[in-house]
Amino acid sequence: MKHIVIIGGGIAGIETASALTDAGHWVTVIEKEAQVGGKLNNWSCLFPTFTPAEKIIGELQGKCRNKDFSILNKTEVRTIHRQKGKFSIATSNHQKLEADAIVVATGYELFDARRKEEYGYKIYDHVITSADLEELLKPGNDITVAEGKHPKRIAFVHCVGSRDEKSGNHYCSKVCCITGVKQAIELKKRLPEAEIFCFYMDLRMYGKHFEELYREAQEKYDIQFIRGRLSEASEKIDKSLLIKSEDTLSGRPLKMNVDLLVLLAGMEAGKGTAATAVICGIGCEESGFLKTTDSFLKSNFSEQEGIFLAGSCTAPMSVNDTILHARSAAMEVNLWLKNH
């Protein structure tokens, strides 16, 4: 029986583990956190269907329980050495593992919105990120601003840390546009009296049902989409926020007061993925995401034979795309092991 070690127990890691176990392999997942599921644990519900994230987490946990693969929680990889066609892996908990193949599924990190200093995240009381809002949107949480009141006017800022030369991220994080649409609708459902504005550069509704949801946001929920980036946000004496932008379609500068400002934070490869790349001796793109040997036919292959890639450690991805990429990684590993 071949042994495969998967680094990362998020959606990609667990899905790959599940598929490889089904294919008859012995699989060990190394996860740095106490629980599997990665960032998905932080989300309320998923676009475009408003599927509760808990449902997907439940499915993943079910696979962990019911399938015969092992998970080393609170564990990180320290070193990897290749010896006679096998990988020798040492962990932070002093375990020694031997593997025939490795799958890197270290996921992504959210862009630290503090780096966009002009928006005042972690300085102004009512500037939050899309991740913070997901927490607020979980059942039982009330969404309030100054003096415990419900926000009457809310703005979303798209592309925070994405497609932005200043923050050093030239790429599109892909999921923020539809996340903004989904969250705006959720807020409107919870706070029907609120006015909601989305400030965007382009709206990239690339996925199934995305465009329809965007249309619904405008027609059914009266969410306003303004093409323009914010230049700055400032806090007023009543803790509301003054935001400045330009409506580039009307060609006019725009100034607006809002009670809540939501920053749609993009994805970054993160330090964990960078460290794993060094340990594995594999390369990164200029964006920091892991380099695949061919973006068409070998999107799961790293530069090192026997080390495979799965999920958003290679590029920003939705939950859906991550699951598909993980399954394709499992197929590639399985095929490669048969030939080696």
Next chain:
Amino acid sequence: MNKEGKIQVWQDYQKEIADDRYFYVRSCIRQNFFPGAEQTFLKILRSELGKDIYENPHHTTCSGIGYHSDIVPFDTIQTIVARQFALMTEAGYQNLAVSCITSFGIYNEIIETWKEHPAELEKVRNYLKSATGRKFEIPQNVAHAGDIIYKFRENIAARKKFSLINQQTGKPLKFVEHIGCHYSKMFPSKGVGGAEFPYVLVGMIESWGGEVIDYPERRHCCGFGFRQYLVMSNRGYSVSNSRKKFESMEPYKPDAIVSNCPGCPMFMDRWQYVIEEMEGKTYGENGQGIPVLTYEELAGLVLGYNPWDMGMQMHQTNVEPLLNKMGIPYNPDLKYATKEGRQIGKPTMVSCGC
């Protein structure tokens, strides 16, 4: 407002500021706007802090205003800057201390240009050599004069005669701090605290007992903006920019405004008078204006310098409300008197808040 968040930003933007032996380059406009400010800076450095600061009487304007007005070509301003550096080199100094924010931006812009495009540096060396026979070294350290006061703010605090505390209430005085655009908006890493939440003036104010207010139009232009003021037909934009700031800061009841730029305090000071004349509106307490100070004047007040010796009678918005709150004694009869006590006459234009 979460101050911890600001502290995090401030920690990301700390710069090296030379400790001693400065070559001082003056502003071409400050000596008219706030004539005692630069002299106060030199006095603080020499007399209070014991620093070696030298200025060569042959140094000139950096020509930045002409450059930003598209009158002075880039080659010309580079050569003028090179000449300033040549005077510094000849005097045996390596640390440039810059009075003016525009100049500070110019010096940094040109040094960065030379780093990115060494051919420009060689060209300018040839221009200067052929025009004047001079050679120059690039400064090892470029600091705005405000950076130097910031660096030694605790030394000044240790020698202070007056605090930025309201003597009637015992509470910290509330300050609006306004940073000149060319201080850190061009190169955030060259300003203490960066571009969005600069710390250079905040650090001084807090060290001397005051507190800073953050108001919505904090980052907005003071009203100088070269094209707004230098083009006479645009001056309405200038005053309306300043007005926007005053309207925004008014609810926070600031006790004073302090700036690190030549133009900003000038416009925020003078336009308060103009707005009072035009609209009958004042922004301070009891129908008074909000005093506007340079950081050197503020440091001078803290150190107990006579406000009239520092030229504060030149302000068009009266500074007396701040002097009263700080408990600084002053003789109103000597406001418009020479050092010998001869009255030179009160200005015919009445100041704001009178």
